[in-house]
Amino acid sequence: MTGIEIASTLPTAEPSAWTLQGPPADYTVGHVRAVLPDRVLDDARIVVRDGRIVEVGPSVPGVRHDVDGGGLLCLPGLVDVHSDGLEKERMPRPGVELPWPFSLMSFEGKVRAAGVTTVFHGASFSDRSTAASGRSVHVAQQMCESVEQWGERDTEAPLVDHRVLHRLDVRSSAGFVALRAEFERLVETGAVTAATPAVISHEDHTPGIGQYADRAYYEKYIVGMRGISVAEARKVVDELASEREANAAIRDETMGWLAEQSRTGLVRIFGHDPESAVEIADLAARGGNVAEFPTTVEAAREARVRGMSVVMGGPNVLRGRSHSGNVSAGELADLGLVTALASDYLPSSLMGAAFALADRGLTLPQAVSLVTSGPATAVGLADRGALCVGQRADLVLVAVERSHPVTRAVLRAM
Numbered sequence: 001m002t003g004i005e006i007a008s009t010l011p012t013a014e015p016s017a018w019t020l021q022g023p024p025a026d027y028t029v030g031h032v033r034a035v036l037p038d039r040v041l042d043d044a045r046i047v048v049r050d051g052r053i054v055e056v057g058p059s060v061p062g063v064r065h066d067v068d069g070g071g072l073l074c075l076p077g078l079v080d081v082h083s084d085g086l087e088k089e090r091m092p093r094p095g096v097e098l099p100w101p102f103s104l105m106s107f108e109g110k111v112r113a114a115g116v117t118t119v120f121h122g123a124s125f126s127d128r129s130t131a132a133s134g135r136s137v138h139v140a141q142q143m144c145e146s147v148e149q150w151g152e153r154d155t156e157a158p159l160v161d162h163r164v165l166h167r168l169d170v171r172s173s174a175g176f177v178a179l180r181a182e183f184e185r186l187v188e189t190g191a192v193t194a195a196t197p198a199v200i201s202h203e204d205h206t207p208g209i210g211q212y213a214d215r216a217y218y219e220k221y222i223v224g225m226r227g228i229s230v231a232e233a234r235k236v237v238d239e240l241a242s243e244r245e246a247n248a249a250i251r252d253e254t255m256g257w258l259a260e261q262s263r264t265g266l267v268r269i270f271g272h273d274p275e276s277a278v279e280i281a282d283l284a285a286r287g288g289n290v291a292e293f294p295t296t297v298e299a300a301r302e303a304r305v306r307g308m309s310v311v312m313g314g315p316n317v318l319r320g321r322s323h324s325g326n327v328s329a330g331e332l333a334d335l336g337l338v339t340a341l342a343s344d345y346l347p348s349s350l351m352g353a354a355f356a357l358a359d360r361g362l363t364l365p366q367a368v369s370l371v372t373s374g375p376a377t378a379v380g381l382a383d384r385g386a387l388c389v390g391q392r393a394d395l396v397l398v399a400v401e402r403s404h405p406v407t408r409a410v411l412r413a414m
Contacts, residue, residue: 022159023411025050029395030065032074035368037386046074048393051413056387069397072408075368076385077117077394078350079375081311082165082201082270082292082342085110086121086143091134100146108160114347115396115407118161118376118384120199121147125179126169137178140167144182148191159412163379166200167272170254180257187266194265199379201292202258203272204251255286262287268380270311273326277302284308290378292342295326300337309378311340314349314371317356333357333370340374351398351405359403 026049034044034056045065047055059065089110090103098106111119123140147162166182169175179200186192261267270292271283280291280302291303292311303310312329321328332338343350350371358367369385376385384392397409 022414023048023393025414027066029067029069029074029397029411030059030063032069032072032397034074034387035076035365037369037373037388038365040073040364043071044074046387046393046395048413051393053387053389053391053393055389067409067411073398073400073405074387075115075396075398076372076387076391077396077410077412078115078371079379079381079385080111080116080119080343080347080350080371081199081340081375081379082122082344083111083119083347084122084345085343085347087124087134087139088345094134097134100142101150104146104150104162108162111160111347112410113407114343115351115398115405115410116160116343116347117394117396117410117412118163118381119347120163120165120379122165122167122201123147124167124169125175125182126167126172127174128169128172137172137174140175141178141182159410161412164199165270166198168200168202168254168258170202170204170251171248173250176250176254176257183261183267192266197266197268197380199268199270200258200261201270201272202254259286268378270378274299274303280306280308289380293326294332295322297327297332297335297337300327300332301335304337304339309339309374310337311342311375311378312338313344314341314353315344315346317341317353318349329353330357330360333362334360338370338374340378341370342375351407355400355405 028045028047030045032044032046034041034046036056041056041058043059045055045057045059046053086103086107089107090098090100092098121143123143124135125137125140126135127137128135144164147164151158151162166179168179183192183198186198192198258267258269262269268290269283269286269288270290271279271288272292273295274280274283274291275295277298280299283291284306288308290309290311291299293313294300294303294310300310310332312332316322316329317333320330329338329341341350341353354367354371357370358364373385376382384394393411393413395411396407397411399406399408
């Protein structure tokens with residue numbers, strides 16, 4: 001107990017002050033518009049005990065609350081299952097590398113400002129290193145180590161739950177060897193168990209399939225990133241496609257290993273950029289749980305038929321289209337085929353996208369679930385994502401200004 005008096009009837013002594021480190025284990029929030037799984041409860045009260053929600057109901061007249069929400073919306077803390085923002089924070093410009101601890105601290109501020117309380121950082125196990133992204137097997141290993149050390153800091157109330165989304169390039173032999181070693185280490189140390197499985201997203205960015213099914217979009221991307229001509233970009237893409245086709249055997253070995261780990265229950269598998277019902281069927285045969293950024297309606301629909309989560313990108317929703325010419329997240333949401341949104345590379349896109357979808361027809365609870373309970377389900381976290389009794393008290397107070405949501409406060413359970 002912290003010594004704070006909980007929701008006592010007036011008049012009463014003033015409660016002791018909170019520290020700036022974080023909220024106490026026991027407190028109440030009153031006079032908020034609570035976004036519940038099935039409705040919005042106006043003038044609500046949320047009672048927290050030992051960092052868990054124990055009551056959600058109407059505010060009681062004449063009862064003092066530790067936090068007066070002043071009519072703000074109260075959402076569960078947002079869960080981001082795919083963020084590539086940390087790598088951009090570490091390397092804001094090509095060749096400009098910042099220290100990992102500083103990058104984590106800086107990015108954590110952006111994540112909290114976006115209302116995100118749980119974030120999965122994408123660590124790309126690939127030997128396709130580029131100057132622009134800074135991605136490499138070595139950098140992925142550094143990221144995993146840095147995120148783990150950041151979570152072990154001597155702090156009473158971690159501001160954000162930092163985790164890793166292991167992104168495996170299925171045609172990278174070096175990436176596969178490194179990820180397998182990292183996975184085995186996590187199992188050996190007890191960090192990965194059946195109750196806390198690793199999350200692995202397998203991807204194949206060979207031009208002409210997946211995200212860049214129309215290779216013209218990839219050629220355009222190369223032109224912009226490298227500052228070369230269209231003809232030169234076409235030659236680069238030809239060489240890349242040829243090189244990656246030669247690695248088909250590595251892909252088969254990788255997929256077989258993933259299927260083995262899925263059967264143990266130690267891994268949740270994301271299939272990145274599936275483009276057809278056949279690919280979804282293959283993903284299901286390997287024990288896949290999530291269709292991540294499906295590129296067609298066909299793939300998304302098949303994933304839902306098979307009971308998989310379907311994750312789309314927040315920036316896609318805000319832009320109204322995919323940057324690579326694939327199906328729009330808004331179209332899939334209109335069809336009821338999206339269960340979760342991810343920030344991809346822009347943390348603020350999560351809440352912005354949810355409210356944008358509410359404006360175009362979803363109810364606010366439905367839209368909010370796409371950034372809270374939906375992604376929590378995708379990664380197997382049953383203890384967060386909803387304002388329900390027994391859930392972690394990860395709470396976000398939100399105002400709507402100029403038609404856009406703005407985070408006013410984040411109260412994360414200790």
